[in-house]
Every structure is written in structure tokens, then in C-alpha cells.
Amino acid sequence: MIRLHRPLLLALTTALIAATAVLAVAQPSTAGPPPAPAAFKHPGVLVDKAQLDFARQQVLAGAQPQKAAYDAMKASSYADLAYTPKPRAIVECGSNSNPNYGCSDERNDALAAYTHALLWYITRDDRYAKKSIEIMDAWSAVLRDHTNSNAPLQTGWSGASFSRAGELIKHTYGGPWTQRVRFETMLRTIYLPEVRNGAGCKNGNWELIMTDAAIGIAVFLDDHAAFNKAISIWRGRLPGYIYETSDGADPKAPTTCPMDTRDEIVDYWQGQSTFTNGLAQETCRDFGHTGWGLTAATHVAETAWHQGVNLYGEAGKRLTDGYYFHTRLENGAAVPPDLCGGTVKLGLGAVTEIVYNHYHNRLGQQMPTTLAYTEAKRPAGANYFFAWETLTHANNPR
Structure with a gap:
């Protein structure tokens, strides 16, 4: 038997505890929402001060695409x-x-x-x-x-x-x-x-939009419980909205809408019975509502990012695959015959600035299909619950 001197044993124990703590930080659990920050960062709902300062600097310097986005905003009703x-x-x-x-x-x-x-x-x-x-x-x-x-x-x-x-x-x-x-x-x-409690079995854009509002209100009110609840709802809905093959043969059910059979899942996914990476629950309904769901999911992740919670990382490929799947078709790719009976209703909307900014400008990930679509939609305007995102997020990794 090897005997360790007490000082060496204590040193090794301390090192093991420290290493375990680092690993826990590097690999966040998805079992439940992380605690809200001890103090919220303000401003920190969708945009933070560094992003606002960059946008302002770009506008005052006449730099694009912010100047065109600002001019469009200024000219709006x-x-x-x-x-x-x-x-x-x-x-x-x-x-x-x-x-x-x-x-x-x-x-x-x-x-x-x-x-x-x-x-x-x-x-x-x-x-x-x-x-x-x-x-x-x-x-x-x-x-x-x-x-x-x-x-x-x-x-x-x-x-x-x-x-x-x-x-x-x-x-x-x-x-x-x-x-x-x-x-x-x-x-x-x-x-x-x-x-704050989600939308049950309504189409997924409902719950994601409601959660977008809930997390924004939570930060504005410094409400830690509401913040954690919004993250929990988002985590339960995103895999039930965007499919990845790692989910299994069929999409997962949202946590707010339990489903027990494949027939229920297929019906909920607008009758689509074959699934591939990036397909959304509302793809075969229309791309307009799908765009709302995708951008609302991104808004939640962006607000959480400003508060130190990396939902983008937890989403893995799910968000980027969702945008790629739909922007590829918007850019003119042929519709596969097994997708929505061979016909889709386009009209995703100007909803890609924030997701592209995070994964490409912050993380360096190449997203040429999403970029081509994003540039074609600039400057992004205002509609229902999203506004002026070319101004606030284009090429703005702060």
C-alpha cells in the first residue's frame, strides 16, 4: 500500500475539488435552470450598453449597415x-x-x-x-x-x-x-x-414569444424567480420546436405539452412524418410563424447571454440548423418531395441578425447561407415583437 503524507494528501484533495469545480462550470447541467445572476446586468434586455455604444458610434460615423438601419428607423411612423x-x-x-x-x-x-x-x-x-x-x-x-x-x-x-x-x-x-x-x-x-407558465399545446411560436416577453420583464424587474422560470420553459420548448437527429426517430414533446404517441407528434408537426436536422414544428404550417418561433428563441438566448447564462451553448447545433434549414429554402433551394408534400409557404422575415451575430461574429462559426439571407433582408425593420435588429446587432459581437 502506498501511504501519502498528510500535506501531500491535502494538496491532492484540494486540487481535485478545484478541478471538479472548473468542470462543473465548463459543462453546465441541463437538468434545471441555472441560478439567475446575483445582480442583473443593466441595460441587458436583448441589447447591452456595449452593443448600444457600438451602434451609436457606427451611426454617427455614417458606417453601414447601421446608418441605413438608423435612417429606416427614423423614417418610420x-x-x-x-x-x-x-x-x-x-x-x-x-x-x-x-x-x-x-x-x-x-x-x-x-x-x-x-x-x-x-x-x-x-x-x-x-x-x-x-x-x-x-x-x-x-x-x-x-x-x-x-x-x-x-x-x-x-x-x-x-x-x-x-x-x-x-x-x-x-x-x-x-x-x-x-x-x-x-x-x-x-x-x-x-x-x-x-x-410566465408557457402555452401548453399551442403552436410553438406562442410559447417562445411569451418566454421572450417573460425573460425581458424578469430582467427589467430584477425578478430572479421569473428569470429562472423563463429559462426552464425555453429549455423544455426548444427541442420540441427544432428537431435534431440526436433526439431520436421522432421529435421530442415540449415539457408543457406531453405527448405519448408518434401519431400525436406527427399531427403536432403539421402532418410531417419524416424529420431532419433543423426542421421546425411549424415548418409545414408556414415560414412566417416559424420565423417568429426561431427569432423569439434567439431573443431569449440573447437576453440570457447578457446575464451570464449561455443558452446558445446549450442549444448546440439546434438553433443554427434551424436557421440554415429555412434560409436555404428561402434562398432558392429546391423543396424536397418528402417535406410538407413538396410545397412550403415561404416568408421567414428579417429574423436572422441576432443569431448570425452570435454564432459568426462572437464565435467565428461560418454561416454563409444565413449570411446571404441576412444581407438580403437588411435593414431589418419592425414587426409585432422585433425591431431594428440590423441597427442593434449587425456585426456587433460585444
Whole structure:
């Protein structure tokens, strides 16, 4: 038997403990959400200060593609200093926003609040910050509920943009915002309860959009429990939205929508019965809704990244394969005969700036197909719950 002197034994034990700790950090567990950071980084909902400063520098220098993106934003109706919000106490949204009682108004006002917050940061013109605050205050003064069948999705669309606007104003504007607490209370009591627990067996874009709003609201409110809950929902949904062959013969069921049979899975995946890397649950529905799901999933990962949680790494190839699968077809590749009966409905949208920025500009991964699609869609505009991402994320690995 080999006997070790006590000092040597202690040294070896200490080294083993240290090595185990390093390994635990390098290989995060997927068994449950990591703890939220002890202190949230602000601003840190979708964009952080370094990214904002880079975008501002590019615009002031007239550098592309940010200058063209800024000009498009400035020319939009969302940027009008005469913009008038249209709040209401009850926003009622049925399927396909029918009925539409305040649905479009709320989405547009939330996008306008975020647009003016970005304009404030780029220009340092107080009028834009004050307009953003005016819009947020108008809604926090009257909104009481979202109703009808599309209420969760509507809350996700609007909550995502409102949380980004509030985050920028709260943490970059030094002027008064006397009703900030009222706005925070609105997000905490009206928006967050509607989106924080996922969407069950609705199409996956619902849950991902709702989680996009939930994680943004969580950071804005410094709500650690809500942040961890959003990560848990995302982890349970992403494998149920984008297929990888490593999942097995069939896609996994989302954790919020248990399914027991292959027939249930095929039906949920719009009747598609053959699966390949990057196929999405809504591919055979249409690429528009699929684009919403993909970009919402990316938004969650981007916000988590700013808070020190690497969901991008956990996603592995899943996100990049999802974008490659769909941008390849958008770029003109032939539709395989076993995909959606040989016919797909294109229209992915300008949803690729952030994912390309992370995997290519931060990590150096080559994504030529996604790049070609991204460049063809520049400058990305504003729609439903995403806005001006060429301005904020193009070639911006900060």
C-alpha cells in the first residue's frame, strides 16, 4: 500500500475539488435552470450598453449597415415625435386578432416606445426619451387585462417590446420618469402572469414569444424567480420546436405539452412524418410563424447571454440548423418531395441578425447561407415583437 503524507494528501484533495469545480462550470447541467445572476446586468434586455455604444458610434460615423438601419428607423411612423398612443383598459384579441379591440394599437405602441428609446440613445435628444415615457405611461395608467383566445400571445408580443423600452429608459436616461413604478407594476401584475407558465399545446411560436416577453420583464424587474422560470420553459420548448437527429426517430414533446404517441407528434408537426436536422414544428404550417418561433428563441438566448447564462451553448447545433434549414429554402433551394408534400409557404422575415451575430461574429462559426439571407433582408425593420435588429446587432459581437 502506498501511504501519502498528510500535506501531500491535502494538496491532492484540494486540487481535485478545484478541478471538479472548473468542470462543473465548463459543462453546465441541463437538468434545471441555472441560478439567475446575483445582480442583473443593466441595460441587458436583448441589447447591452456595449452593443448600444457600438451602434451609436457606427451611426454617427455614417458606417453601414447601421446608418441605413438608423435612417429606416427614423423614417418610420414609430419614430414620429407626434406619435399618439392609444391605450385602453381591456385589450381583447381573438384568433388572428379577430376581434381586434386594441390589439394592433398595443403592439404598435410598444414598438413605438422601444423605437423612441433607441432614438434617445443614439441621438441623446431628450424628446425621444420623453415620448417613450409618454407611451409607457399612457398604457400603465389604464390597462387592466388582456382577454379572448389570443390574450397570451398578444401579451407576449407587446410585453417583449415594452420590457426593452422600459429597460433602456430606466438604465440610460437620467431625466424624470415619475410613473416608472406604475409601469413596473403593470408588467408585474398584468403581463408576467399571462406569459410566465408557457402555452401548453399551442403552436410553438406562442410559447417562445411569451418566454421572450417573460425573460425581458424578469430582467427589467430584477425578478430572479421569473428569470429562472423563463429559462426552464425555453429549455423544455426548444427541442420540441427544432428537431435534431440526436433526439431520436421522432421529435421530442415540449415539457408543457406531453405527448405519448408518434401519431400525436406527427399531427403536432403539421402532418410531417419524416424529420431532419433543423426542421421546425411549424415548418409545414408556414415560414412566417416559424420565423417568429426561431427569432423569439434567439431573443431569449440573447437576453440570457447578457446575464451570464449561455443558452446558445446549450442549444448546440439546434438553433443554427434551424436557421440554415429555412434560409436555404428561402434562398432558392429546391423543396424536397418528402417535406410538407413538396410545397412550403415561404416568408421567414428579417429574423436572422441576432443569431448570425452570435454564432459568426462572437464565435467565428461560418454561416454563409444565413449570411446571404441576412444581407438580403437588411435593414431589418419592425414587426409585432422585433425591431431594428440590423441597427442593434449587425456585426456587433460585444
